Amino acid sequence: MSTLPWxxxxxxxxxxxxxxxxxxxSDAASLSLGGTWRFRLSPTADSEDESFAAExxxxxxxxxxxxPGHWVLQGKDRGAPAYTNVRYPFPVDPPRVPTENPTGDHLRRFDLPDGWPETGDAVLRFDGVESAARVWLNGEELGTFKGSRLPHEFAVGPLLKRRGNVLALRVHQWSSGSYLEDQDQWWLPGVFRDVTLLHRPEGAARDFFVHASYDHTSATGTLRVECDVPGRVIVPELGIDTATGTGVTVRVEPWSAERPRLYEGELSAGGERIPLRIGFRTVCVEDGVIKVNGRRIxxxxxxxxEFHPETGRAVDLATxxxxxxxxxxxxxxxxxxxxxxxxxxxxxLCDAYGLWVVDECDLETHGFEELDWRANPVDDARWTPALLDxxxxxxxxxxxxxxxIMWSLGNECGTGAGLTAMAAWIRDRDPLRLVHYEGDRSCADTDVYSRMYPPHAEVEVIGRREDDGPAARRELPFVLCEYGHAMxxxxxxxxxxxxxFERYERCQGGFVWEWIDHGLVHPRYGHAYGGDFGEELHDGNFxxxxxxxxxxxxxxxxVEYKxxxxxxxxxxxxAAGSVRVTNLHDAVDLSxxxxxxxxxxxxESVGSGPLAVxxxxxxxxxxxxxPAPPEDEREGERTWTVRALLxxxxxxxxGGHEIAWGQLPVSGPLRAVEASGVRPLVEGRRITLGPAVFDARTGEPVALGGISLTGLRLDVWRAPTDNDHGAAWQPDExxxxxxxxxxxxxxxxxxDAVETDGEAMTVRTRVAPAARDVGLRTVYRWTSDGTRVGLKVSVxxxxxxxLPLPRLGVxxxxxxxxxxxxxxxxxPGEAYPDTRAAARLGRWRATVDELQTPYLRPQENGARIGTRWVELGDGGxxxxxxxxxxxxxxxxxWTSELLDAADHLADLVPGDTVWLNLDHAQHGIGSQSCGPGVLPEHRLHAAPATFSFTFAPLAGESG
Structure with a gap:
């Protein structure tokens, strides 16, 4: 019978x-062991040679x-990053992993700094190593650990020398722990967080727990610091000087994400002084709603x-x-x-700047879903100690x-007794925070009902507490732990x-997926995604x-989310001439x-000033x-803009940073004056109409006031977005x-026809896809007043x-x-029917290149909404x-077709043409790369439509 390696x-x-x-x-000595280490990489984990750990x-x-760093991001011949979303990149045979298991041996020689204390103990701390490590110091094995994004410490005091210490570390890319870390990200082995040597003075505290609650009814806070050794706690600003374990109630300002009030304190125990940053706040579920300090949030x-395009999950403090x-x-x-x-x-940083945090455990077993959750570790008692750890x-x-304010058991792990054990342990240790987990719809182990990507209609049903499921679940607050897939x-x-969220008290918002694109720096593509490093199994640009x-x-x-x-x-x-201002903060006023x-x-702004609110x-x-609007006799569209600033x-x-804005129309867009009155002139293969020249066979304009034009025709295609494509598991739309x-x-x-009469030139066409029996009967009617040309398109x-159309225009x-x-x-930025909240009415300037949005996988981008007029020029x-x-x-x-064909931005090569799309309508964007599709009101259905444009050649720069 074989014995598994550790x-x-x-x-x-x-x-x-x-x-x-x-x-x-603290005031205890410490030594960072980050920096340059010696390193060798082996293709397998079966080496029995441990001589490298010897002095x-x-x-x-x-x-x-x-x-800190990942070896696959530091030089050639050290493997490569690999990206999978759900699937494990190795055979699923828990707890076994492949023999092909890249293993990195690390060596660091160090001396103790001058002044390192002679007495006391010392601890060697690893804040993050993927995925399993074995540690030696000065030839003595300290132990082994798994749990890549969690700290592990070892007592090393008796082993330390003043000079010539040798720290050795053997890191395996794959381990049994890898089955618990299937977390929709790059697989990146290595020592990616800090390694630190910490002095521990004699009698110093090993652990402490700061309890700082807030009673909103009396505006008081109660502080009690538990410590494993006797000590004292001082908070000078509050006049607190008390023994550990003793509760003190004082008048305080509470901590919240909107006003992150921290009190500086200190814990003294056994010759060590540890700084404390104390925030008083109380979290609870009351009447089915999450409240902090007595208020719904x-x-x-x-x-x-955690991500950096050059260093992966090794993220520095500045970042x-x-x-x-x-x-x-x-x-x-x-x-x-x-x-x-x-x-x-x-x-x-979250404490200091003010952010609510759902702290999630280093646990995901998503790859077992494709196996109908067979052998899922969270429902196997043998794995429970690892989960609890x-x-x-x-x-x-x-x-x-x-x-x-909330502990999360993990992500996408299915269900099982291991999760129940974790929840029970957490509640026993910290009963004053909430417990979160999304994957169990029964909510048996949680304090909130959490979902990913529910459609809007379902959110409304849940908000009314009319959803199906256990009655107890309907009494819980509802949070979208993932929504709005930002791909x-x-x-x-x-x-x-x-x-x-604002209409239904139960619906307490959510968390957009996610913060940052995980595009790694790549010499050819600029930034790479799955498959760009030669991975056979990958999930592309997901x-x-x-x-x-x-x-x-x-x-x-x-920008839209803001x-x-x-x-x-x-x-x-x-009332006419008034603006309504609403404070949507959870707790603070507008002072x-x-x-x-x-x-x-x-x-164009013709006046501005402060507004008293x-x-x-x-x-x-x-x-x-x-105020009374400024006097301006020009005819034009009038709009108030009101901005809220720090x-x-x-x-x-x-100060002056904009946090909100609103625009109030006074008058709407002006209708364009029809360009008419000039007869078209037919001359052989040319038709002249005012400043425009057309091809008499096709009816297409070839020049306008000396400006060369090409290819004007109806356009319904856009390079599909990631949301247009949808995820493979969402085939319906x-x-x-x-x-x-x-x-x-x-x-x-x-x-079908190019016709002229005394008023216009009319081009009749049919636009249709090959092999299909659907089409768009399209009529272009051109007119001119001698200086401008008008186009009326009927479809x-x-x-x-x-199907809906992607777009409709020319x-x-x-x-x-x-x-x-x-x-x-x-x-100033792009906008589409369901991403238009941030589009602000104004006059804007950009180059064609600046109009592009550099999505890592090229796709439809750059549309400007609500355009009254646009001018393109060459400087003259x-x-x-x-x-x-x-x-x-x-x-x-480039054309939409070339945009569609590109896999990376580097594939897009500028041509000798600027392609201008003028759209009557666009299909919405939605979130179906991993969420709901386009809402009905934002779909562009094929229906009769008529729209018009006026073209005018002008001299000089734009005004």
Whole structure:
């Protein structure tokens, strides 16, 4: 009978100290062991050579590696990253793993710094190693551990020397722990978090637990610090100086994500002083609603994997801080740490800046779903100690963070007794936080009902507590732990979700999936996704589904989300000349917010000033009178814009940062004056109509006022978005595939007639896909007043159209030099029917290149909504297009067909034409890359339509 090697055994490891609370610093000595280590890689894990761990071993032939880091991201011949979403990248035979098991031996020589204490003990701490490690110090084995995103410590005091210490580490990429870490991300082995040597003074505390509750009825907080040794706790600002274990009640300001009030304190025990940052707050479920400090909260959240495009999950403090600041600047108030505890320093930032945190255990067994959950570890008693070890290490490490208000058992693990055991242990250890898990619809072990990607209609039913299922579940608060899948262009439908969250008390918001695209730096593609490193088994660009691009540039999806979840609503008041302001914060008033107004005429500001708004309490509204509009005699569209700004500097943004805005139309878009009165002139193969010249055979314009034009025709195709394609497990509305099957990407244009009369030139066509019996009867009617040309397009569907159209409009080509764009309409970024909340009416400028959105997998992007007019110029002349009254426009240096054919941005090569799309309508975006499709009101059905444009060649730069 064979004996499993330790890394295949289901146990969590051996030799590590019990878990304890993490803190960033104390006055005890410490030594970071990060930096350059010696490294060698073996293709298998079966080496019995442990001589490298002995003192005096010659590692001169080894390479070098940076710790923290992943070896597959540090040089050639060290393997490569691999991405899978659900499927394990090895045969599923738990707890066994393949013989082909890349194994990295790490060596670090170090001396103790001068002044290292002679007395006391020392602890060697590993904050994160994937996926299993065996440790030696000075030739003595310390132990083994698994649980990649969790800390492990070893007592090493008697083994330390003043000089010449040798730390050896053998890391296996695969282990039994890998079955518990199937978490929709790159598989990246290595020592990716800090390695630290900590001095432990004699009699120092090993662990402590800060209990800091808040009673909103009396505005008092109660502080009690449990400690395993006697000590004292001081909080000078509150006048607290008490023994550990003693409760003290004082008047305090509570901690919340909106006002993260922290009190600086100190724990003194056994010759060590540990700084405390104390936030008083109480979390509970009351009347079926999550409340903090007595008030309902609404999660405006994101899911966050740890990620850096160059270093993978080895994320430095500056990058963590940048994440938190970007979240706060975009009105995000909550983070789910998908799907494992983050670096503990990230939670320190959440405490300081103010973010609600759902702290998730390092546990996911999603790959067993494809096997009907056979042999799922969470329902196998042999694995329960490993599950409990992970729960304990998370809770003990993070228990003193006020930002953590909910523990999550893990993600996508099915159901089983192991989860019940974890929940019971957590409740016993920390009964004053909530327990979360999404995968068990019975909610037997949880304090909330959590779902992923439910359609809007179902959310409404749940909000009314009319959903099917156990009666006890209907009494629980409802949270969307994942929704709004931010893959590629999108997500759509966020505004409709937010209205449901605000309407139904039970619906307490959710967490968009996810924060950042996991595109790794690649020499050819710029940023790579699944399959780009030669993986045979991968899930493509499904790893790129974030609100940030890999370089942490906000995507249009994040800009949209910021607008949708803004904590102040600004809308038209009931009285003429007034604005209604609503404070949507959970707890704070508007004393930290200032308001300004501006008055626009045709998108240009003609006046601005401050607006006095009461310091509304959370949930309150007020109607505020606007000033008399500035005098301006021009005829034009008039609009008020009111903006809510930070009144002063904060830790995350300077004063003047915009947190919300609203626009109030005074008058609507003006109708274009018809361009008519000039007769068309037929001259052989040319037809001249005012400033335009047409091909008499096809009716297509070839020039307008000296500007070369090409290919003007009806266009219904767009390069399908990730949401158009839909996920493979959602076959019902995967429009990208169905559109392609119908042939919308290769429509044929038949000219039936080119006619002229005394007023117009009319072109009659039929546009249809090959091999299908459906079509679009299309009539182009051209007129001119001598300086402008008008186009009226009439479209009549023929046959039975069972699919919506991607878009409906016309496309034409301009010379490549015509790449300077100005427009009056929605901007500055892209927008579609269900992603338009952030489109602000104004006058905007950009180059054609700046209009593009660089989604890692190229797809439809860059449409500007509500356009009244757009001008494209080359610096000397310009072409102006007006709608009747509004339209979408898109301009790019490649066709939709070339955009569709590209797999990476590097595949897109600019041509000698700028392709301009002028759209009457667009199909919505939805979230069906992993969620609901396009809502009915945002679908573009094939139906009779008529739309118009006016074209005018102009001289000089745009005004």
């Amino acid at each position: 890394y295949e055994d289901v146990s969590p490891g051996a030799g590590a100290l019990p878990p304890r609370a993490w803190y960033a610093r 005096g071993y010659d590692c001169g032939s080894w390479g070098e590696i940076t710790v 609404l999660f405006r959240g994101v899911n966050r994997h 963590m801080r940048r994440d938190v600041e970007l979240m706060k600047r975009h009105n995000i108030n909550a983070v789910r740490t998908s799907h494992y505890p983050p670096h503990p320093a990230f939670l320190d 992970r729960a304990e290490r998370m809770v003990e490490r993070d228990k003193n963070h006020p930002s953590v 590629g262009n999108g997500p759509g439908g966020l505004a409709e979700y937010q209205r449901l 790893v790129c589904d974030g609100l940030l691009f890999p370089d942490r540039t906000p995507s249009p999806g994040l 607008k949708v979840i803004e904590p102040v609503r600004i809308e038209a008041g009931t 930290a917010v200032s308001f300004v107004w501006s008055y626009l005429v045709d998108g 009461p310091e509304l309490a959370a949930g309150e509204s007020a109607e505020v009178r606007l 009144a002063g500097d904060t830790a995350w943004a300077p 995967r429009h990208g595939l169905l559109w392609r099957e119908l042939g919308l990407h290769r429509m044929r244009h038949r000219v 009549t569907p023929e046959g039975e159209w069972r 496309r034409l080509g301009l010379p490549a030099a015509w790449d300077r764009v100005a427009w009056f309409g929605g901007g 002349g310009r072409l102006r297009v007006e709608g009747d009254p509004v339209f979408w426009f898109t301009a790019r240096r």
